Amino acid sequence: xxxxxxxxxxxxxxxxxxxxxxxxxxxxxxxxxxxxxxxxxxxxxxxxxxxxxxxxxxxxxxxxxxxxxxxxxxxxxxxxxxxxxxxxxxxxxxxxxxxxxxxxxxxxxxxxxxxxxxxxxxxxxxxxxxxxxxxxxxxxxxxxxxxxxxxxxxxxxxxxxxxxxxxxxxxxxxxxxxxxxxxxxxxxxxxxxxxxxxxxxxxxxxxxxxxxxxxxxxxxxxxxxxxxxxxxxxxxxxxxxxxxxxxxxxx
Amino acid sequence: xxxxxxxxxxxxxxxxxxxxxxxxxxxxxxxxxxxxxxxxxxxxxxxxxxxxxxxxxxxxxxxxxxxxxxxxxxxxxxxxxxxxxxxxxxxxxxxxxxxxxxxxxxxxxxxxxxxxxxxxxxxxxxxxxxxxxxxxxxxxxxxxxxxxxxxxxxxxxxxxxxxxxxxxxxxxxxxxxxxxxxxxxxxxxxxxxxxxxxxxxxxxxxxxxxxxxxxxxxxxxxxxxxxxxxxxxxxxxxxxxxxxxxxxxxxxxxxxxxxxxxxxxxxxxxxxxxxxxxxxxxxxxxxxxxxxxxxxxxxxxxxxxxxxxxxxxxxxxxxxxxxxxxxxxxxxxxxxxxxxxxxxxxxxxxxxxxxxxxxxxxxxxxxxxxxxxxxxxxxxxxxxxxxxxxxxxxxxxxxxxxxxxxxxxxxxxxxxxxxxxxxxxxxxxxxxxxxxxxxxxx
Numbered sequence: 001x002x003x004x005x006x007x008x009x010x011x012x013x014x015x016x017x018x019x020x021x022x023x024x025x026x027x028x029x030x031x032x033x034x035x036x037x038x039x040x041x042x043x044x045x046x047x048x049x050x051x052x053x054x055x056x057x058x059x060x061x062x063x064x065x066x067x068x069x070x071x072x073x074x075x076x077x078x079x080x081x082x083x084x085x086x087x088x089x090x091x092x093x094x095x096x097x098x099x100x101x102x103x104x105x106x107x108x109x110x111x112x113x114x115x116x117x118x119x120x121x122x123x124x125x126x127x128x129x130x131x132x133x134x135x136x137x138x139x140x141x142x143x144x145x146x147x148x149x150x151x152x153x154x155x156x157x158x159x160x161x162x163x164x165x166x167x168x169x170x171x172x173x174x175x176x177x178x179x180x181x182x183x184x185x186x187x188x189x190x191x192x193x194x195x196x197x198x199x200x201x202x203x204x205x206x207x208x209x210x211x212x213x214x215x216x217x218x219x220x221x222x223x224x225x226x227x228x229x230x231x232x233x234x235x236x237x238x239x240x241x242x243x244x245x246x247x248x249x250x251x
Numbered sequence: 252x253x254x255x256x257x258x259x260x261x262x263x264x265x266x267x268x269x270x271x272x273x274x275x276x277x278x279x280x281x282x283x284x285x286x287x288x289x290x291x292x293x294x295x296x297x298x299x300x301x302x303x304x305x306x307x308x309x310x311x312x313x314x315x316x317x318x319x320x321x322x323x324x325x326x327x328x329x330x331x332x333x334x335x336x337x338x339x340x341x342x343x344x345x346x347x348x349x350x351x352x353x354x355x356x357x358x359x360x361x362x363x364x365x366x367x368x369x370x371x372x373x374x375x376x377x378x379x380x381x382x383x384x385x386x387x388x389x390x391x392x393x394x395x396x397x398x399x400x401x402x403x404x405x406x407x408x409x410x411x412x413x414x415x416x417x418x419x420x421x422x423x424x425x426x427x428x429x430x431x432x433x434x435x436x437x438x439x440x441x442x443x444x445x446x447x448x449x450x451x452x453x454x455x456x457x458x459x460x461x462x463x464x465x466x467x468x469x470x471x472x473x474x475x476x477x478x479x480x481x482x483x484x485x486x487x488x489x490x491x492x493x494x495x496x497x498x499x500x501x502x503x504x505x506x507x508x509x510x511x512x513x514x515x516x517x518x519x520x521x522x523x524x525x526x527x528x529x530x531x532x533x534x535x536x537x538x539x540x541x542x543x544x545x546x547x548x549x550x551x552x553x554x555x556x557x558x559x560x561x562x563x564x565x566x567x568x569x570x571x572x573x574x575x576x577x578x579x580x581x582x583x584x585x586x587x588x589x590x591x592x593x594x595x596x597x598x599x600x601x602x603x604x605x606x607x608x609x610x611x612x613x614x615x616x617x618x619x620x621x622x623x624x625x626x627x628x629x630x631x632x633x634x635x636x637x638x639x640x641x642x643x644x645x646x647x648x649x650x651x652x653x654x655x656x657x658x659x660x661x662x663x664x665x666x667x668x669x670x671x672x673x674x675x676x677x678x679x680x681x682x683x684x685x686x687x688x689x690x691x692x693x
Contacts, residue, residue, distance in 0.1 A: 050638075050642045051641075051642070052638050052642075053638075054634070054638075073641070073647075074638060074641035074642050075641045075642075075643075075644050075645060075646050075647070075650075077642075078641070078642055078643055078644035079644045083642075083643075084642050086639065086642075089639070090633075090635050090636050090639040092636055092639070092640075092654070092657060093657060093661075094656070094657025094658065094660045094661060095653055095654070095656075095657045100640070100643070100653075101643075103645050103649065103653065104640075104643035104644045104645055105644075107644040107645050107646065107649070108644040111644070143657075160643065164643065164644070
């Protein structure tokens with residue numbers, strides 16, 4: 001069974017159609033990349049998958065592990081194993097990173113009928129995962145993303161990914177604003193989580209990230225539609241030729 | 252409004268029929284107060300500072316002074332002890348001293364904590380010179396009524412240069428026996444030059460009692476004194492709380508007042524702060540949490556009468572249900588109060604569609620070399636932040652509670668007394684919407 005099946009997905013925001021018929025399958029254990037120019041609908045797709053209610057699905061369907069995803073609220077999707085790494089992680093003054101993650105992890109574990117972690121187990125887990133993404137431990141006690149640099153915010157997203165261990169991870173432009181060292185760290189964090197079960201949807205504007213997180217499949221999204229699908233070499237090709245070719249095609 | 256005229260005369264009649272404003276040392280002050288009240292009358296809806304306050308419950312009936320010393324339920328007795336700890340504790344029940352619940356312990360060096368009733372007919376100049384020196388009896392009719400009628404009160408005095416380690420706690424308890432009666436709590440805090448003291452005023456009461464509670468607190472900080480006050484208004488759900496606080500800060504004095512309001516059916520607190528000496532610093536912080544049909548109102552007047560003074564005000568409200576709140580603040584910088592730095596912020600978070608927050612920060616500046624800023628916001632929880640939390644598996648109720656807690660927590664940070672911090676935080680957690688998940692994590 002496919003992890004994720006998207007059929008003829010149409011979605012609008014404020015009455016403007018952004019996604020105009022997306023078809024996409026992700027098998028367990030695979031990394032799919034979506035590339036495309038600004039405004040092509042990449043972020044909209046990620047928000048729709050995570051359940052952001054500001055985006056309206058007007059047609060089509062999404063099945064996640066055989067279930068109708070569109071019936072689920074955002075928190076239910078998260079508890080079922082979907083994770084979205086935000087392009088612009090939200091600052092939450094007054095809520096510490098640790099407290100936030102503990103609430104999230106316990107909500108997910110409770111949903112799955114697992115015991116909540118006690119304080120010691122939780123602390124051990126987050127310390128270990130912080131190390132894997134080279135997240136400064138001092139950031140754990142700080143309010144979520146508040147005053148974090150761009151790179152720290154993205155690292156924090158991948159840190160949350162490592163703690164919450166989803167089945168399907170959607171990374172929305174996690175590479176933007178990262179220097180090469182930070183990019184490597186983030187990629188290493190993601191690669192460490194690749195296994196036969198977990199699927200990834202990596203959304204990026206640049207081919208650079210895909211040198212470090214090597215995808216199984218690359219899709220090109222232009223003007224709300226997937227206009228080409230290929231192997232990892234498609235990313236390299238795009239880097240050379242740009243999206244101009246597809247713009248014509250989409251028009 | 253004949254009722255108003257009648258109500259007025261009722262208070263005057265009660266005063267005249269009483270024991271002439273005893274004790275003797277208070278008689279002149281009491282007489283001035285009832286005359287000021289009589290001249291001013293009860294507030295009316297057309298008077299600017301009272302426009303938004305629902306007056307009917309306050310003026311539609313008269314409230315005879317409570318007998319005092321009502322019976323304290325075990326639940327209220329437990330709450331009396333909540334903030335006491337190692338502190339000096341004075342407890343007033345329906346306006347009179349409860350010696351059994353009070354505990355003065357060992358007096359600290361240079362510290363005087365005395366119930367005013369202890370002075371009998373002859374109080375020292377330390378009291379008579381200062382009691383009533385700040386309370387705005389001409390402008391605030393309920394401060395005038397308090398001055399005319401209060402039964403007892405607390406006098407807190409710290410001698411020159413002494414720093415008192417343990418806070419002074421004054422608890423005002425209203426029992427069910429004060430239903431349809433008035434209670435007039437009274438506190439005077441005087442810190443001599445370079446003295447330092449912290450005090451807590453805690454208002455609690457039985458639910459369901461229609462009591463007019465009209466406290467007056469006067470704080471006098473001499474040159475270089477440091478006074479920190481915490482005012483916890485957790486009155487019963489039928490209470491009508493109309494409080495007045497007056498602060499006088501001399502040269503280089505630092506006065507901070509942290510107000511937390513969660514109780515009462517109708518709560519109004521007027522804070523008047525006079526910066527009278529150069530370099531004085533006044534901080535007024537407030538957090539109000541309302542729900543149901545509660546009404547909560549903070550009016551502040553910060554008067555910069557001297558140069559190089561600083562004032563910081565931050566009032567935050569969180570509103571549920573159909574509750575309504577008012578923040579109305581005036582910062583007045585007098586001519587000659589150069590180099591004043593005055594900040595005033597009011598922020599409100601509406602958790603329900605029918606909640607209503609009024610915000611009216613104002614500046615009146617008569618000096619030309621000053622730094623003043625004010626601002627106000629009324630908003631809802633941020634959708635983007637809510638989605639972010641939910642996308643991590645946190646349910647909507649808990650996400651809202653978590654963001655609300657984060658919003659209100661800013662007001663807990665400046666609390667230096669751990670017992671007060673924990674108490675207010677506990678109160679806040681109890682009050683939050685949402686289920687148990689959030690509480691279990693914190």
